[in-house]
Amino acid sequence: MKKHLLPVVAVLTILISCAKKQGTTITIDVAAAKDTISKNIYGHFSEHLGRCVYGGLYIGDTITSIPNRNGIRLDVLAALKKMKVPVLRWPGGCFADTYHWKDGVGPKDKRPSMLNVWWGNTKEDNSFGTNEFLNLCEELGAEPYLSGNVGSGTPGELSDWVKYTTHPNASGPMTDLRMANGRTAPWQVRFWGLGNEAWGCGGNMKVEHYANIYRQYATFMTDWNNSDKLYRIASGASDDDYHWTEVLMKELPASMFDALGLHHYSVIDWNKKGPATAFSEEQYFTTMQRALLMEELVTKHSAIMDKYDPEKKKALAVDEWGGWYDVEPGTNPAFLFQQNTMRDAMIAGSNLNIFNNHADRVKMANLAQIVNVLQAVILTEGDKMLLTPTYHVMEMYNVHHDALLLPIRITSADYTLGKESLKAVNASASRDKNGITHISLVNIDPNKEQTLSIDISGASYKTISGRILKSARMQDYNSFDNPEKIKPAAYDGAKIAGNKLTLTLPPASVVVLALAN
Numbered sequence: 001m002k003k004h005l006l007p008v009v010a011v012l013t014i015l016i017s018c019a020k021k022q023g024t025t026i027t028i029d030v031a032a033a034k035d036t037i038s039k040n041i042y043g044h045f046s047e048h049l050g051r052c053v054y055g056g057l058y059i060g061d062t063i064t065s066i067p068n069r070n071g072i073r074l075d076v077l078a079a080l081k082k083m084k085v086p087v088l089r090w091p092g093g094c095f096a097d098t099y100h101w102k103d104g105v106g107p108k109d110k111r112p113s114m115l116n117v118w119w120g121n122t123k124e125d126n127s128f129g130t131n132e133f134l135n136l137c138e139e140l141g142a143e144p145y146l147s148g149n150v151g152s153g154t155p156g157e158l159s160d161w162v163k164y165t166t167h168p169n170a171s172g173p174m175t176d177l178r179m180a181n182g183r184t185a186p187w188q189v190r191f192w193g194l195g196n197e198a199w200g201c202g203g204n205m206k207v208e209h210y211a212n213i214y215r216q217y218a219t220f221m222t223d224w225n226n227s228d229k230l231y232r233i234a235s236g237a238s239d240d241d242y243h244w245t246e247v248l249m250k251e252l253p254a255s256m257f258d259a260l261g262l263h264h265y266s267v268i269d270w271n272k273k274g275p276a277t278a279f280s281e282e283q284y285f286t287t288m289q290r291a292l293l294m295e296e297l298v299t300k301h302s303a304i305m306d307k308y309d310p311e312k313k314k315a316l317a318v319d320e321w322g323g324w325y326d327v328e329p330g331t332n333p334a335f336l337f338q339q340n341t342m343r344d345a346m347i348a349g350s351n352l353n354i355f356n357n358h359a360d361r362v363k364m365a366n367l368a369q370i371v372n373v374l375q376a377v378i379l380t381e382g383d384k385m386l387l388t389p390t391y392h393v394m395e396m397y398n399v400h401h402d403a404l405l406l407p408i409r410i411t412s413a414d415y416t417l418g419k420e421s422l423k424a425v426n427a428s429a430s431r432d433k434n435g436i437t438h439i440s441l442v443n444i445d446p447n448k449e450q451t452l453s454i455d456i457s458g459a460s461y462k463t464i465s466g467r468i469l470k471s472a473r474m475q476d477y478n479s480f481d482n483p484e485k486i487k488p489a490a491y492d493g494a495k496i497a498g499n500k501l502t503l504t505l506p507p508a509s510v511v512v513l514a515l516a517n
């Protein structure tokens with residue numbers, strides 16, 4: 001080699017090794033696969049809040065200008081079916097602990113009204129009640145998750161709700177009432193929440209007190225042996241309240257519960273949430289810090305559960321999660337209506353990867369909320385409807401429903417802003433019943449593409465295809481004027497050789513790959 005070329009070679013070597021260090025490597029260990037990703041991780045949440053139910057899912061019996069069946073919007077129904085909703089939580093949230101289900105059954109003109117005190121003191125006319133909700137779930141192919149009123153209800157009221165919805169015909173006054181209200185056969189209602197945020201709007205209880213109340217309510221819902229096969233979910237911790245989880249695991253008899261909840265929102269500051277669309281990179285970075293904190297929360301709550309339940313018979317149900325910002329200017333602050341940008345796609349993709357990777361303990365999660373509220377998958381305005389970036393992530397990820405989790409190890413490059421860094425890339429992988437392997441990947445860095453090399457030990461593939469969600473700017477969103485600005489596109493940026501993959505993820509993108517033999 002000529003002498004003068006030596007410095008050039010040295011510089012190139014340094015540059016190549018830096019580039020290598022900045023890359024992300026992923027190893028997928030097919031032989032170690034053992035857990036199934038419950039499709040219920042892809043669950044949703046609908047509360048009597050703002051325009052989630054009224055105007056979003058349901059428009060009542062009088063509006064004919066919007067196509068509907070029994071008041072359910074057909075455009076929303078079709079979109080949700082395509083995305084797949086495995087489980088839907090209702091009627092709250094905070095609203096659930098003020099809700100008396102008997103007010104919402106029977107002839108609509110006889111149903112009493114109430115004030116929705118948590119959400120703007122609006123008049124709730126109870127026209128959407130138990131029958132309407134459970135019929136909607138049947139149409140969607142979703143399992144209902146009823147959130148019982150423990151804060152201001154009674155054990156008898158909750159026990160009657162179980163009988164009204166699930167007991168066989170002619171087994172008592174509640175099933176007679178069901179028949180009188182036009183429904184003969186029971187619905188399938190497995191999931192029951194016993195209160196919501198008992199530490200807050202559900203009664204401001206201390207966990208020791210709630211544990212006792214829980215035992216009382218759980219006792220009267222079914223018999224000694226739970227022959228109704230109810231899946232009972234206790235109101236769980238807020239964020240990092242590990243004491244809450246510890247006490248519930250210690251105090252609740254194993255025969256009386258199946259899961260503990262957990263609520264964690266990706267909020268910057270409860271007193272200064274920031275705008276949903278015109279946010280800065282600093283605000284984006286903080287949102288992603290909060291979103292990625294989910295990994296630590298799930299890990300630590302699971303570790304406490306492991307102490308009491310090493311066989312992992314009890315589940316963690318993250319029954320409220322998502323981004324929470326200031327409401328859209330000019331809208332009712334109590335209605336929590338916010339736009340949904342590529343930032344929300346980053347939250348959704350990252351949190352779903354976390355839930356998938358913890359499939360041994362996380363068996364359910366419910367994004368807050370399904371339509372028009374918080375990190376919604378659908379927004380409506382009169383007869384118009386749009387699908388948000390979060391919808392597209394949920395739809396792209398539905399390949400993971402009930403698939404076998406393939407454990408991954410990841411060494412990610414950093415996304416750095418100022419003096420702080422986050423892991424730029426997160427991922428999860430699964431193999432479905434047809435033998436197709438899917439890998440979902442998120443690059444949260446809004447400025448840099450990421451180069452990835454993925455090694456899949458114990459398998460080799462011949463074909464690869466993919467879909468990508470991206471947009472020019474992190475702040476981009478789908479509007480009613482431009483509803484398809486952001487939508488999935490085909491992705492052909494991955495190369496495969498046997499069991500090795502190389503690819504590049506554009507800035508702020510979500511990619512789902514499908515690999516087959």
Ligand code: AHR
Pocket residue numbers: 047092093094095196197320368369374
């Ligand atoms: O999702 C909105 C509200 O957030 C719910 O009603 C409550 O449970 C939580 O605080």
